[in-house]
Amino acid sequence: MEWFSGIVVFVIIWWVALFAVLPWGIVHDESEGTGAPKIPNLKKKMLITTGITIVLWIVVYVLIEIEFISFYDSGQAMFKEDFG
Numbered sequence: 001m002e003w004f005s006g007i008v009v010f011v012i013i014w015w016v017a018l019f020a021v022l023p024w025g026i027v028h029d030e031s032e033g034t035g036a037p038k039i040p041n042l043k044k045k046m047l048i049t050t051g052i053t054i055v056l057w058i059v060v061y062v063l064i065e066i067e068f069i070s071f072y073d074s075g076q077a078m079f080k081e082d083f084g
Contacts, residue, residue, distance in 0.1 A: 001064050009060055014053040021049045 001009070022045060026037045063069045 001061055006057075006061065010053060010057050013056050013060070014049060017052045017056070018046070018049045021045050021052070024048075 024045065025041060027039065028035065028037060060069075064071070
């Protein structure tokens with residue numbers, strides 16, 4: 001995997017993980033009715049997100065490097081499917 005592709009994959013995994021982690025531990029203040037959480041813990045959630053992303057990125061990197069996932073072969077197959 002090239003360095004730019006690695007960064008793009010990392011950012012995409014990070015955002016997906018962030019949206020998965022954001023709802024964890026939310027306690028709403030029902031008396032105010034704003035819908036905003038009392039204590040959002042964003043720093044903690046961003047650290048958790050980064051940790052999850054590092055682990056998932058390493059897994060994706062290894063799968064690509066051992067050619068278990070081949071984007072080249074997938075691209076060739078899609079090209080043949082579209083253009084015969």
